[in-house]
Amino acid sequence: MAKGAQTRARSVSRLQAAALEVFAERGFHGASIEEICTRAGLSRGAFYSNFEDKEALFFALFDEHADREVARLDAAISDASTVEEALDGLTGDGNSDEERLWFLASTEFTLHAIRHPQTAERLAEHDRRLRDRLTELLTGFFARVGRHGNPDLDSLARLLIALHEGALMQSLVEPDRLPPGALQRRFLPAILRAEDY
Structure with a gap:
């Protein structure tokens, strides 16, 4: 370089x-x-x-965070042949300072985007690209665990993101009552084994 x-x-x-x-x-x-x-x-x-501006800087942060998360998930579930083996990779590490900072920054930006339709469109496009990458990982995972049929993987990726973000928020608010990853460990197996979505 x-x-x-x-x-x-x-x-x-x-x-x-x-x-x-x-x-x-x-x-x-x-x-x-x-x-x-x-x-x-x-x-x-x-x-x-x-x-160009603060929004461009945020989207650069978004893409960098997405790259790290996809790489982490890929490394964690690429060899998983059962739902249980994939759980640790799918639950993430909500305990890290960096994850806390990202949650705060991204939540604030999402509120900004909701108030500004053009920004919301840009955020939706970045979200879509992240979901596309997650659906690729899920496709490989389901093939390894013998899951057949044609599940709506885009909707599943949306649900997994929503579960991660919502559970992380609750863990950050009540860290003593809800350890990071607890909700995912409890409910992800049923979600991943569900036949209809």
Whole structure:
């Protein structure tokens, strides 16, 4: 990688790390480009040479998080031949600080998108691309466990995402009463074995 490209990649990485923290702490609207730049130790010029605006920065964070999650799921369930073997990979690690920051930032941004239809369309497109990748993983998993038929894998991916996000929210609010992954471990086996969806 050329030196200029390395410098740009480092700047992008620093801006994304700073933005994740600031979005989580202050919300999408409360986060200023100035604060993100200050936290990253970079100038506004560095920001605008890499991102058009805060939304573009959030979508870069979204895609990076999606890549990590798909890779994690792929590694966890690629060899699973039973639902039980896949459970640990599908439940995730809601305990990590990074997962908490991502949940806060993405929830705030989702509220912003709901209020702004054009942003909602862009978010829906990023969500769709993530679901497409999840359906590929689910297709391989179901073939390994001998699941036949033609399940609606897009709807299943939506349900799995909703279960993950909703359960994580409840675990973050009541960590002593609901450990991360508890709801998924309890209900995912029945969902994955269901014949109709």
